Amino acid sequence: MIDNIVTCTNLYIENKKQNFPRDRxxxxxxxxEIQALFGALYIIAVKKxxxxxxxxxxxxxxxxxxRLRAAFSYRRFLFLLRALRFDNINTRKERQNIDKLAAIRDIYSDFVKNCMNNYIPGEFITIDEMLHPFRGRCGFxxxxxxxxxxxxIKIYALCDSRTYYTWNREIYCGQQRDGPFQTSNKPSDIVRRLVDPLKNSKRNLTTDNYYTxxxxxxxxxxxxxxxxxxxxxxxxxxxxxFLPNKARIVGSSLFGFQDEINLVSYVPKKNKAVIILSSVxxxxxxxxxxNKPTIILDYNRTKSGVDTVDQKCAFYTTQRTTRRWPLAIFxxxxxITGINVEIGFNNTKPTEESPRRRKFLNxxxxxxxxxxxxxxxxxxxxxxxIREFLSRYQTTVDEVPAIKQNGSGRCHVCSAHKNNKTTVRCDSCYQFVCKSHCRKTVQCDTCLYTPMEED
Structure with a gap:
């Protein structure tokens, strides 16, 4: 995924180079650098x-x-966010004729495959909608x-009801044009597509009344x-x-059975009824x-997987203001990657105390x-x-290359309207500095080669 993003981003940068007066x-x-950009977004999210x-x-x-200043300048950070692309910009228009999600299709598919390949869901799973905040121009x-x-942007998601791992996802983009990406948006068809990889696994699926x-x-x-x-x-x-009725007693339950499918109607308050369909x-x-049917308790225990993921995403979010819907999805x-990685990490060390989510994301x-x-x-x-910061955190620093002594440059301390050329460099930062902004110590040969007496 990272290499694909780098390739697409560099392709976009090359197309835009003529708009910049300086190559740098x-x-x-x-x-x-792209990984560092993602890391910076996580750290910013932790700090709200x-x-x-x-x-x-x-x-x-x-x-x-x-740490952010040590990674890149704020201008570079903003430039990378603006330039971040997830598909070949040169062929996008052609692909958009048959796919509304052409701008992020490949990256999103790779992400979903990685989620599915790196985790085995538990006994209870749930399907529900997520909503990625976005108010820009987007057809869906x-x-x-x-x-x-x-x-x-609405997402249909399948999550583990116990750990809240997001295992499968599908973006709702309305009615696609005729072609390989055209799919049905009926609730039953959405459920079939999301659970298809888990067929014959004896798991239990929890849904709300939109899908049931x-x-x-x-x-x-x-x-x-x-x-x-x-x-x-x-x-x-x-x-x-089984429907709500004023004559029904509060706390009462009705059960119906047909083959292996059950229907339960429970009265939590007067003239109200909770109706649940179950094949358990x-x-x-x-x-x-x-005094509640056990099937209702099972439903309450497993229904909130997707909503919990939504809450976790909103609490520490990398979301920044953008008018580009592919970037909003990314x-x-x-x-979600941050949540899934944390769950996978905790599963590898079940006997150890799990770190707090804030600490883990940091x-x-x-x-x-x-x-x-x-x-x-x-x-x-x-x-x-910044060099002191890098040294303090034990970042690997290679040997400093030799500096050409015959070079000259403008003093980096002088104001912008001055153009003082000099050949002298600072011993600490190796930048050019004029005589007005440096200090020299005068010593005779006797003092220079005579060791100082210790107290």
Whole structure:
């Protein structure tokens, strides 16, 4: 994925070079720099700085973050975010004729494959919608008033109900044009596509009333999966006795059975009823402590996997203000990657105490920046405080190359309207400095070669 992003980004930079007067303002990037960019986004997310002005984060007055300054200038950071691309910009128009998601299709598919290949979901899984906040120009922005963001790009997600690992995802982009990417947006077809890799695994799927129906429950049973989900009260398969009724007693339950599929109707308050369809082997058991059917307790325990992931993403988010919908989706890819990587890390060390998520994301960001820091440490003209920072964190620094003594340059201390040329360099930062801004010590040969007496 990283190499693909680097290739696409560099292709975009090459196309835009003619718009920059200096080559150094539009240098191509590398995999280490892109990883450092992602690491910086994680660190900014941990500090809740995703909505803070970049110049404040890079401030040199003591309030900024020196690690960010050590990685790249704020101008380079902004340039990389603007240049970040996930497809071949030269062929995009042709691909958009058959695919609305052409700008991010390959990267998104690779991300989903990586999620599926690196984790085995548990016994309980859940399907629900996510909403990636976005209000820019996009043909498939959705309005979902029940979500915190209200407006954004809708994602159908399958998550582990216990660990909240996001295992499979699908972007809703409306009706696709005729071609290989045209798919049905019916709830039953969405469920089939998301659970297809888990057929015959004897897992249980939890859904809300948008997806739950008798046909989908029967389909899952035939493919080795069970279902628990609330069902809409206007479904024709629900008997009238199961619907809300003022005559029904609060706390009472009704059970219906047909083949291997069960229907439960529970009255939490007067004139209300919670109706759940289930294909789990259940004999109408009721929990004595709560007086609720056990199938409702199972539903409450496994229903919130996707919503929890949404909350985690919003709490520490890499999302920055953008008018580009592919970049908005990629920010959420980074957020979910951070959650999934943490879950995978904790599973490899089950006997150890798991680090707090904030600490884990910070360490993840630092590790992504290490290689780029090592390359930056080779630059001999970095400011003194940054070189001290790199040294303090034991970043690998190669031997400093020899400086040509016959060179000359402008004093870096003098104001911009002066042009004082000099051949003298500072012994610490190796930058050119004029006589007015340097100090020399005069010593005779006797003092120079005579060791000082110790106290």
């Amino acid at each position: 303002d539009c240098k191509i990037t590398s995999s280490t 700085g995703n909505r803070v002005d970049v110049r404040e984060l890079w401030s040199t007055d003591g309030t900024g973050m020196i 922005v959705q309005y979902m008033p029940q979500k915190p963001a209200k407006y954004g 129906s008798y046909p989908i429950a029967d389909y899952l049973l035939q493919n080795g999966l069970t279902l628990i989900g609330t069902i809409k009260k206007n479904k024709k398969e629900i008997p009238p006795e 082997d259940d004999k109408g058991e009721v929990d004595e402590a709560t 920010f959420r890819i980074l957020d 360490e993840l960001g630092v590790s992504l920046m290490e290689h780029h820091m090592a390359e930056r440490a080779k630059i001999i003209t970095l400011p003194k405080d």
